[in-house]
Amino acid sequence: MAVPAEHVRGLSLNRVACAIVCMCVAGVLAGPCLAQGDTDELRTALGEYLGCFRLEMMDMKRQEIAVTSKVFCLTEVYADKQPQPFWVTPEGPGPKAKLVLDFLKHAEEEGLDPANYEVEEIAALFDADGPVDLALLDALLTYNLVKYSHDVSCGSIRQPSADSKLFPGARSIEFKPRAVLEQARAAPDLAAWLADLPPAHEHYLGLKKALALYRSLEQQGGWPAVPAGEPINPGDNDTRMPLIIERLRVTDDLDPAAAHEGPYGQYSPLLVPSVMRFQRRHGLAPDGVVGKETIVAMDVPIAERIRQIIVNMTRWRWQDRVLGEKYVLVNIAGFTLSAFEAGQEHFSFPVIVGEFQHQTPVFSDRIEYIVINPHWTVPKSIARNEELPDLRKDPRALMKRRIRLFSGWSEDAPEIDSTAIDWHNVSPAMMDQYRLRQDPGPANALGRLKFVFPNPYRVYLHDTPTHKLFARNKRDFSHGCIRVSDPVGLAAFVLSGEQNGWTPQKITNAIEKEERMVIKLADPLPVHITYQTARFDKEGIVCFNNDVYGRDEKLYKVLFSNRAAQKTTK
Numbered sequence: 001m002a003v004p005a006e007h008v009r010g011l012s013l014n015r016v017a018c019a020i021v022c023m024c025v026a027g028v029l030a031g032p033c034l035a036q037g038d039t040d041e042l043r044t045a046l047g048e049y050l051g052c053f054r055l056e057m058m059d060m061k062r063q064e065i066a067v068t069s070k071v072f073c074l075t076e077v078y079a080d081k082q083p084q085p086f087w088v089t090p091e092g093p094g095p096k097a098k099l100v101l102d103f104l105k106h107a108e109e110e111g112l113d114p115a116n117y118e119v120e121e122i123a124a125l126f127d128a129d130g131p132v133d134l135a136l137l138d139a140l141l142t143y144n145l146v147k148y149s150h151d152v153s154c155g156s157i158r159q160p161s162a163d164s165k166l167f168p169g170a171r172s173i174e175f176k177p178r179a180v181l182e183q184a185r186a187a188p189d190l191a192a193w194l195a196d197l198p199p200a201h202e203h204y205l206g207l208k209k210a211l212a213l214y215r216s217l218e219q220q221g222g223w224p225a226v227p228a229g230e231p232i233n234p235g236d237n238d239t240r241m242p243l244i245i246e247r248l249r250v251t252d253d254l255d256p257a258a259a260h261e262g263p264y265g266q267y268s269p270l271l272v273p274s275v276m277r278f279q280r281r282h283g284l285a286p287d288g289v290v291g292k293e294t295i296v297a298m299d300v301p302i303a304e305r306i307r308q309i310i311v312n313m314t315r316w317r318w319q320d321r322v323l324g325e326k327y328v329l330v331n332i333a334g335f336t337l338s339a340f341e342a343g344q345e346h347f348s349f350p351v352i353v354g355e356f357q358h359q360t361p362v363f364s365d366r367i368e369y370i371v372i373n374p375h376w377t378v379p380k381s382i383a384r385n386e387e388l389p390d391l392r393k394d395p396r397a398l399m400k401r402r403i404r405l406f407s408g409w410s411e412d413a414p415e416i417d418s419t420a421i422d423w424h425n426v427s428p429a430m431m432d433q434y435r436l437r438q439d440p441g442p443a444n445a446l447g448r449l450k451f452v453f454p455n456p457y458r459v460y461l462h463d464t465p466t467h468k469l470f471a472r473n474k475r476d477f478s479h480g481c482i483r484v485s486d487p488v489g490l491a492a493f494v495l496s497g498e499q500n501g502w503t504p505q506k507i508t509n510a511i512e513k514e515e516r517m518v519i520k521l522a523d524p525l526p527v528h529i530t531y532q533t534a535r536f537d538k539e540g541i542v543c544f545n546n547d548v549y550g551r552d553e554k555l556y557k558v559l560f561s562n563r564a565a566q567k568t569t570k
Contacts, residue, residue, distance in 0.1 A: 283546050325342060327339075349489070368520065387431075399418065405434060407433075461527070495519065531549070
C-alpha cells in the first residue's frame, strides 16, 4: 500500500517512517472496509518492518534513549505482533485523545514548547476519518505523549545527551516508552496522571508561578530600559529617575507611597527601600545606590528573564522529585543554605561555595553523620599545589597551622618531622605519598563542625575559621566543599529529630571540650545541592541570582536553539 503524496510532502524522514508505521497500524483500524486477509497481511508487514528496526538498533554503536527517535519509540510501543491503536477508533479520536492534545497545547505552562510535541500536526488530523490519517494521528499522539511525559518529569531529553560536562545536574534516567504508555493508559484518571508528572515541591511550583507572571508582564509591554551612566545616590537629581521608578513599579518593587515624593528627577531617600528590594531580588549588595550593576540588572530584557526561569525549571526536573519532609537545600548560585521542614523554610544563611576552577557539584544525598572538632586531611591536589610551595619557602609552614605530616596514607603510617625533609627535592608527584592532617582547633580549615554525606565528589558541609568572608556578596572561595556561616544552628536543625536533646547550647558545650566526636544520625537527612539562578522565595517574590559558573548561557543554547530553528522553518 503506497503512502498518499499529501501525507509525504514536506515530511522529514522520521515523519515518513512514522507514516509507514501508521499505515501498517491502520490495518487494524479498517474494520469492515478490509478483508481479514488484508488485515493479516498488514500485520505481518508491520511485524517485519518493526523487526528491521530492532536489528538496526542492535547494530548501533551508541545506544540512545528510545524516546529520542520517533521511529525507535514507535517500534517499541507498537511492538506487538497485532498492534492496536491507543487513542482512536474508526469513528475518530476518543476523549482521551482530546485530553492528551490539551496537555500538549499547554506545555508552555511547564516551560516547554508545544511545537516540540507536534501540536499543529496533531490538531490538523483531529477531523480525519480515513484509516491512514487516523493511524497517523494515533502514532503522533502516542509518541508525543511519551516524549512530553519524559520532558516534564525528567528534563528535556536533549540536554543530558548534548554534553554531560556542561550539565552536571542532569541525571541519567532509564526511561522506557512502552512502560510509560502502559501507565498512562492504565491510569483511572489520565488528566490527574499527566498533572502529577512535573515536580510538585514548592520550589518548582514557585517558578511555574513566576513564569506565568513574567509572561503576563511581557504581554503588557515589559519594562523600560534605563540608560547607563554615573551612579545615582539618594538625594541626587538625574533624568533617568522617572524610568527607574517605572522599572521598579512594573515588577512591584516600588513602594507606592514613595513614588511621587520629591522634585521631578530626584532620587528621594524614600525610594531607597524600593531600590534595595530590587537589589536583594537580583543577588546584588543592597546599598541603595543605583550603580552600574543595578542598572545592568534593570536592563535585562523580560524575554531573557523568562528564559532564565525556564532554565531553572528544567534544572529542578533533573533533581530528585521528592525532596523530603525535612531537608537541607544549598543554592550554589545564590550562596545560601536553607532548612525546610513540612514545606516551611525554617532559616536561611550565607554559605561559601567552590570557586570557578573548583566548582561545587550539583547532586542530592543524605547527611549521615556530624563530626564535632574534626580533623582535616589535606586533599592531595591541595598538598601538591599549595602546601608544597609553602614548605619549600618554610619547612615549618605545616607546624604553624597544626598540620601533622605522615609518611603514608595507612592509619599506622609514622609521623615525620617536616623540617627533616629537603622539600626542594620533592616533586608534586612525590608529594602524593605524604598524608597531611590538621588537628582540631579554631584554626582548622573545617572549623568546629563537619556535616558528612558520603559521595563520589568528596564534598561536604563544614564550618570555617574565616567567617569574615561571609560578609562578601559574591562568595565563591572554596575548593568545592560548602562552608556554612551558622554551623551550630545547622547542627541543631539536623539533630532535632535525634535523641539526646542536641540543643544549640549542648552542641556548643561539646565544641568547647575540643575533643573529636562523631554523631551518627539514626535517620539520615536529605541534602540537595542545587544551582538556581531564578527562584521563588518564601514571601512569594521572584528572585534572580548571578550565574557564577556561567552555566545559563550554555543551557540556553541547548534548550532554545531547537525552538529558534522551528520558527525559522515555518
